[in-house]
Amino acid sequence: QSALTQPRSVSGSPGQSVTISCTGTSSDVGGYNRVSWYQQHPGKVPKVMIYDVSKWPSGVPDRFSGSKSGNTASLTISGLQAEDEADYYCCSYAGSYIPWVFGGGTKLTVL
Amino acid sequence: EVQLVESGGGLVQPGGSLRLSCAASGFTFSSYWMHWVRQAPGKGLVWVSRINPDGTTTTYADSVKGRFTISRDNAKNTLYLQMNSLRVEDTAVYHCVKIGTPDTWFESWGQGSLVAVSS
Numbered sequence: 179q180s181a182l183t184q185p186r187s188v189s190g191s192p193g194q195s196v197t198i199s200c201t202g203t204s205s206d207v208g209g210y211n212r213v214s215w216y217q218q219h220p221g222k223v224p225k226v227m228i229y230d231v232s233k234w235p236s237g238v239p240d241r242f243s244g245s246k247s248g249n250t251a252s253l254t255i256s257g258l259q260a261e262d263e264a265d266y267y268c269c270s271y272a273g274s275y276i277p278w279v280f281g282g283g284t285k286l287t288v289l
Numbered sequence: 290e291v292q293l294v295e296s297g298g299g300l301v302q303p304g305g306s307l308r309l310s311c312a313a314s315g316f317t318f319s320s321y322w323m324h325w326v327r328q329a330p331g332k333g334l335v336w337v338s339r340i341n342p343d344g345t346t347t348t349y350a351d352s353v354k355g356r357f358t359i360s361r362d363n364a365k366n367t368l369y370l371q372m373n374s375l376r377v378e379d380t381a382v383y384h385c386v387k388i389g390t391p392d393t394w395f396e397s398w399g400q401g402s403l404v405a406v407s408s
Binding site: 181 | 324326333334335336339348350351384389391393394395396398399400401
């Protein structure tokens with residue numbers, strides 16, 4: 179199972195919006211509405227920001243939103259804040275044989 | 290509060306073995322699928338293995354299949370990962386992870402245990 183494809187890096191200024199894409203195949207992203215997104219600050223453990231493509235876990239601000247079209251999922255962060263600077267990983271269910279696949283990660287820089 | 294505390298990592302030579310443990314608390318351990326996810330230094334997250342609540346069903350990434358064994362002891366609220374025939378490319382921080390509700394996302398992560406494979 180290949181990793182999902184994410185851009186290596188994205189950047190934006192405070193207050194702006196950025197979108198991170200996550201491209202898979204019809205066997206993972208395109209086949210299931212089970213895409214989740216994780217934020218990881220340096221030296222910290224990942225924290226879920228979005229699950230089931232567009233749902234928010236408790237405590238996550240609605241500045242973070244998710245969507246999916248075909249084999250590509252997206253995470254949009256609006257009203258960028260300095261503390262949003264982190265690595266972001268997408269993850270998708272991929273069936274019972276190899277059930278979970280992550281993206282390679284995207285480094286978000288807040289300028 | 291969910292707590293997951295890994296132990297058992299360390300430095301091992303290629304071909305060697307290690308067993309990781311993950312002590313769980315703050316939730317009904319025996320009711321949840323549990324997973325191991327690893328992260329090589331400076332690299333991304335990679336799913337490794339999962340086990341169902343009663344320990345009868347296990348799944349592995351192709352890269353570890355036949356070398357790693359996941360297991361659990363629900364009486365001790367502990368998850369294990371037995372790692373044999375270790376390779377340099379297995380070097381990573383191994384996180385114990387609790388699935389969320391619904392079981393489509395990774396809700397809680399342990400701090401991880403570093404496994405370094407080197408001669």
